[in-house]
Amino acid sequence: MESGCIIKHFESYAPISRSEAELLASLEKNPKDYGKNSYVWCQGDTPGDFYSLKQGWAYSFRDLEDGTRQVLDVYVPGNVIGLRDYAFRSRVSGLRMLTDGVLCAFPRSRLTEVFAESLLLCNIFFTIGSRDQAILIERLVNLGRRSAREKVAHFLVETVYRVDRTVTQPNQPLHLPLTQSLIADALGLSAVHVNRVFQELKDEGLVSSPNSGVQLQELNRLKEIARFDPTYLEEDIQAAMGEAGQFRQL
Amino acid sequence: MESGCIIKHFESYAPISRSEAELLASLEKNPKDYGKNSYVWCQGDTPGDFYSLKQGWAYSFRDLEDGTRQVLDVYVPGNVIGLRDYAFRSRVSGLRMLTDGVLCAFPRSRLTEVFAESLLLCNIFFTIGSRDQAILIERLVNLGRRSAREKVAHFLVETVYRVDRTVTQPNQPLHLPLTQSLIADALGLSAVHVNRVFQELKDEGLVSSPNSGVQLQELNRLKEIARFDPTYLEEDIQAAMGEAGQFRQL
DNA sequence: AACCGTCGTTAACATAGGTTAAACCAGGAC
DNA sequence: GTCCTGGTTTAACCTATGTTAACGACGGTT
Numbered sequence: 001m002e003s004g005c006i007i008k009h010f011e012s013y014a015p016i017s018r019s020e021a022e023l024l025a026s027l028e029k030n031p032k033d034y035g036k037n038s039y040v041w042c043q044g045d046t047p048g049d050f051y052s053l054k055q056g057w058a059y060s061f062r063d064l065e066d067g068t069r070q071v072l073d074v075y076v077p078g079n080v081i082g083l084r085d086y087a088f089r090s091r092v093s094g095l096r097m098l099t100d101g102v103l104c105a106f107p108r109s110r111l112t113e114v115f116a117e118s119l120l121l122c123n124i125f126f127t128i129g130s131r132d133q134a135i136l137i138e139r140l141v142n143l144g145r146r147s148a149r150e151k152v153a154h155f156l157v158e159t160v161y162r163v164d165r166t167v168t169q170p171n172q173p174l175h176l177p178l179t180q181s182l183i184a185d186a187l188g189l190s191a192v193h194v195n196r197v198f199q200e201l202k203d204e205g206l207v208s209s210p211n212s213g214v215q216l217q218e219l220n221r222l223k224e225i226a227r228f229d230p231t232y233l234e235e236d237i238q239a240a241m242g243e244a245g246q247f248r249q250l
Numbered sequence: 251m252e253s254g255c256i257i258k259h260f261e262s263y264a265p266i267s268r269s270e271a272e273l274l275a276s277l278e279k280n281p282k283d284y285g286k287n288s289y290v291w292c293q294g295d296t297p298g299d300f301y302s303l304k305q306g307w308a309y310s311f312r313d314l315e316d317g318t319r320q321v322l323d324v325y326v327p328g329n330v331i332g333l334r335d336y337a338f339r340s341r342v343s344g345l346r347m348l349t350d351g352v353l354c355a356f357p358r359s360r361l362t363e364v365f366a367e368s369l370l371l372c373n374i375f376f377t378i379g380s381r382d383q384a385i386l387i388e389r390l391v392n393l394g395r396r397s398a399r400e401k402v403a404h405f406l407v408e409t410v411y412r413v414d415r416t417v418t419q420p421n422q423p424l425h426l427p428l429t430q431s432l433i434a435d436a437l438g439l440s441a442v443h444v445n446r447v448f449q450e451l452k453d454e455g456l457v458s459s460p461n462s463g464v465q466l467q468e469l470n471r472l473k474e475i476a477r478f479d480p481t482y483l484e485e486d487i488q489a490a491m492g493e494a495g496q497f498r499q500l
Numbered sequence: 501a502a503c504c505g506t507c508g509t510t511a512a513c514a515t516a517g518g519t520t521a522a523a524c525c526a527g528g529a530c
Numbered sequence: 531g532t533c534c535t536g537g538t539t540t541a542a543c544c545t546a547t548g549t550t551a552a553c554g555a556c557g558g559t560t
Binding site: 047062064065068069070072083084085086087088089090092093108109111112115116119122123125126127129130131132133134136137138139140141143144145186187188227231232234235236237239240241242 | 339487490
Binding site for chain 4: 147148189190192193196211212
């Protein structure tokens with residue numbers, strides 16, 4: 001039995017005991033394939049399950065009355081999705097696949113059980129919620145106070161950081177499966193203006209777009225443009241639990 | 251001993267047992283006065299405490315490199331503030347008083363203890379995090395996809411809802427202690443453009459501004475302009491816990 | 501090969517909202 | 531009373547970004 005995607009993700013926060021690993025494993029019994037562009041759920045649906053994203057990319061969004069939409073967040077493998085709806089009777093945002101992928105569903109009701117059985121896991125879920133908020137806040141700053149060029153650069157750099165927290169080779173080309181119109185919908189811009197920005201960035205050799213998606217060529221330059229400060233992605237469960245997290249056993 | 255502000259707030263989610271009330275009471279031993287415009291903490295500070303807002307209004311914000319700032323959220327009495335920094339080694343946003351007020355601080359380290367001792371309180375804290383996210387998302391939609399007029403209307407209506415979840419007399423004038431430049435900083439607009447919008451709204455008799463702050467005259471009309479849908483503020487812990495929350499005892 | 505849909509590209513034109521700056525007003529400090 | 535400060539108001543002007551529309555390139559389907 002290979003270790004599942006939640007477990008791997010959670011281990012990046014703190015060492016997981018065997019019993020806790022079993023508890024987590026019970027949360028991801030149902031890996032399921034989803035095709036590119038398929039909807040996992042829609043806003044307004046009754047939120048029965050949370051998901052962890054095992055493979056592929058997804059994004060959450062809100063459709064507006066006037067036909068436009070706001071992309072709220074992009075998810076990469078390992079992310080836990082849907083905690084946001086924890087306390088709501090209907091989903092506040094939709095979820096759609098950006099690429100083909102695999103999701104593991106687990107019922108919301110299980111979460112309370114998990115809280116009861118493991119203080120560490122409870123803290124990790126809380127940490128994830130805290131991180132999600134930090135990302136939303138940064139997106140808010142991006143939307144409210146930066147120019148289109150900065151917005152695009154910031155969004156791209158953030159996404160790279162989220163794919164791989166330890167960006168080892170900073171100037172190696174990195175591929176992201178994002179379309180320009182997705183980026184536009186995420187940043188509150190029009191697709192054509194995003195394209196204008198992309199032309200600029202291409203001329204400067206900072207990005208390229210092969211057959212599909214975006215290729216980042218000069219991460220460091222993009223960081224400068226975005227004035228990117230990764231603090232908001234550097235969550236750390238020990239900051240919350242103190243050393244307790246290390247010694248505690250179930 | 252009067253019952254504290256956290257307890258009152260938490261009781262709006264679920265019935266609280268005596269022992270849980272005592273636990274909560276131990277979290278708010280330190281009411282402290284803060285003057286209007288004083289800083290409670292700054293971004294980058296080490297986050298030692300959470301706060302509950304007992305009296306007065308506050309707001310969280312991020313200062314940008316170029317001197318501008320983004321207001322992230324406005325807090326009204328009863329709100330729990332700072333959970334966002336739960337897992338971070340430095341605060342991701344600053345907190346400043348909008349009016350004179352009283353805050354109760356409790357140390358972050360206590361939260362893990364609370365989780366351990368009461369599943370219900372753990373769930374309530376999780377619910378609060380979930381609600382905070384829903385609010386941020388709505389603000390994101392607001393910033394990304396609505397016109398200035400809609401933004402302002404939406405922000406005002408949301409704020410009214412947060413002051414009093416049961417807006418009983420929909421067309422009774424309601425006073426909010428917000429300045430136009432705060433609203434501008436919250437919505438990613440310039441202060442002068444917010445003023446332009448206010449002139450319009452005043453001409454239409456929807457708002458007025460007495461000596462200070464904003465007075466809402468026609469909440470229903472404002473809701474229409476904003477296409478306001480309060481679903482995102484209607485969190486409900488029983489949706490999360492099922493009926494368990496009602497029967498459980500410590 | 502021909503077709504189709506999605507995405508990217510470009511250009512011409514329109515406008516919402518930014519910027520600057522100056523005047524104004526009310527309340528607090530002295 | 532006078533000064534000061536923070537907030538509001540107004541006007542003139544400017545630009546970043548939206549809109550519309552048309553075309554091209556590519557990958558998948560028949």
